[in-house]
Each structure stands twice: as C-alpha cells, then as structure tokens.
Amino acid sequence: METMDLEQLIGWDSLLNDDERAVRASVRRLVREKFMPRIVADYEGGRFAIELLPELARLGLLGANLEGYGCAGMGSLAYGLACHELESCDSGLRSFVSVQTSLAMYAIHKFGSERQKQRWLPEMAAGRVLGCFGLTEPNHGSDPGGMETRAERDGADWIVSGRKLWITNAQIAHVAIVWARTRDGIGGFIVERGQFASEEIPHKLSMRASITGGLVMDGARVPDENRLPEAAGLKAPLSCLDNARFGVAWGVLGAARACLEIAIQYARERTQFGVPIAAKQLVQLELADIATEVVKASLLAVHYARLKEAGRLHPAQTSLLKRNNCRIALEAARRSRAVLGANGIAGEFHVLRHAANLESTFTYEGTDQIHTLSIGRALTGSAAF
C-alpha cells in the first residue's frame, strides 16, 4: 500500500522556493550526520555539543536572518525551516541558535551603535563570540517590568548590579545582553565576560543538552560605549522576544515531526495481537490527530513567515503561532510516547526527550498563559495580565 509522509500531507514542496529548499536540505544533512548520532549521550550527560559550533557557523545559522555584518540574511521562512530541522534533533540545539541569533545578535543589530555592530556581529556570526540574553530574574519572569537589576551612571561608565536566572548559554557566553533599570527606564547593556559571573542550574530534567544558568553582576563596571543606545524601555527586550519566539514556533514543529515519524515507524514494526499495531484503529487515531495538527500548524507558520517577510506580522500573531505550535508539539510528543509503550521512555527512541524539552518551550519566550492574554488583549482591547 502506498503511504504518504508528513511532507506530502503538508505539500511542502509547493510552498518553498529553491533557496528555502536548499537551506532545509543542508541543515537536515548536518543534523543527521553530526548531531543525531550523539544526542542521546549528550542529553544523558547534560552536555551541549559545543565542538560542533563551527559547523553551525559554516551554514550561516548564527545570525541567519540578519542583514550585513557577516550574517547570512536569510528570509523568515528559510530561517524557520532551519529552526525546524535543528529542533527535529533537540530543542536545545535550536535554543542555542535562537539565543545567539534572535536574542543576543538581534539586540545588537536592532539597538546597537554602528561601532557595536562592527565589533560584535561578525565575530558572533562566525561563532567566535557567544552571546546570551539576560532578562529573567529570580523574582521576575512573566513580569520583567519589575526587574531589580540596576545600572547607575558613574562618570563614563555604568555600574550594573543584579542577578539573572534561567539564562540559556550563560556559562559559555563571552557577552551577555543584560537588561537593567536605570534612572531613565529600562536599558540594555553588552556586558563582557569578567564583568559578569555565571552560575549553574543543577538537576535540570528538560533541555539537558542545552546550557542554562544564572548571571551575577556585582557592581560590574560597564563602559557607556557598551550601552545599547537605541534601546529605550521594556519594549526593547520585548521586541527581541517577539523575534525569537517566531523561531520557537517553527522549531517545535520539527520536534513534533520527529515524534510522529518515530511513532509511525514503531507502529508499523511492533506486532501485538498478531498484527502490527499500526493496523489498529485507536493507534491510527493517535497518528491521524497528531498529523492533522502538525499540518495545520505548519501551514499557519508558512503564512505568518510570509507576513513577517513583508514586515506585516503583528506581535499578537506571533503569540498565537507560538502558543498554538508549542501546545500541539507537546501533545504530539506525549501521544507519540504512548504509541511506543514502554519503549517510549527509552532514550534511543527520543520521544520522551522531546516531550521533556517541549515542557520548556511551553514556558519560555512567554508562557502559554501569557500568550493567551496577549491574544485576549488583541481581541478585546483589555489587558488582563
């Protein structure tokens, strides 16, 4: 019997141009050849594959959707496809690229001076300088407007003090984009290693192949030339998050696709009651439900990517996309896990690792609930945060 895979159900090929297909193919190849063979061990060991960074840089994935300064200048859809392929391996791999590209580099690209862009972006695109993005604090997550980190002017410098927590790449970053309260409102600072210390977050049960930690600034002396001159107020870091969550929304579909493919293959090979479980109606219901949601989410992602490329994507639409895709990906991973029975909890079948990672994507870059409220605000005009 002829079968159809998810790509055929989506009709991907009719939606993409040649450049987009080429990006998808090259990232897929890199992921399959270099990252997949080690991901089970890396996840178990709580390691990020930092040695493979030059490979990510070689494909132009660091700063991929930024223009100039050694960046690849990919369109939004091509960047989305790259995120999708990276996360089909592990959400932590896509998180690394997202933070470097859409949070740290984007903040400098959008809010930095020409000198800052010249100094940092080419090095970051080449993977020689790694960045992180410090907004969340121990006491302020969904409501970053309450942040306690402060920056006081002292002659030609700023004195930055405070603590940031749950920061991706904190322990490996050479520079941290730190958001701090100043007398004139919230500002952004490029804080260099040595001016900040990082701390571990032990015993993580999700995103184990990603580096997550804390930043400590204890009277860090930051020259004024490291302040982001165009970043004024909380809307600056929020616009970085809006940009990054587009990549999250695309990435999680890669994890969902991987889970579905694993579940289909398993169901066709696993025999119970004398037939492959794939021939059982209740198993097909699981697979059909997962596929339907992934197809719908993918088509929405393509449509919104085209709007983003035209500069017409509203933040409420990004919220809708992020919330929807993280929900359906998490559900896809959980339901795929069940199709695999006991094997579903074994590392080599990947699905529970994806499910555990997707719990983080449900929470970071704005929680599911906060995006619900963003959509609600757009629909009603009333902010219910």
Ligand SMILES: Cc1cc2nc3c(=O)[nH]c(=O)nc-3n(C[C@H](O)[C@H](O)[C@H](O)COP(=O)(O)OP(=O)(O)OC[C@H]3O[C@@H](n4cnc5c(N)ncnc54)[C@H](O)[C@@H]3O)c2cc1C
């Ligand atoms: C793996 C990982 C990586 C991360 N990387 C980064 C990073 O690189 N940089 C960074 O700055 N941050 C990062 N974060 C932090 C992340 O952005 C925050 O966890 C997120 O914003 C939520 O904040 P919180 O955890 O403090 O939860 P809280 O804000 O305390 O929320 C707890 C619960 O209350 C709900 N809630 C809060 N307010 C409301 C409300 N008004 N109405 C209804 N419900 C509400 C939330 O939805 C959530 O369910 C990361 C987190 C994780 C898990």
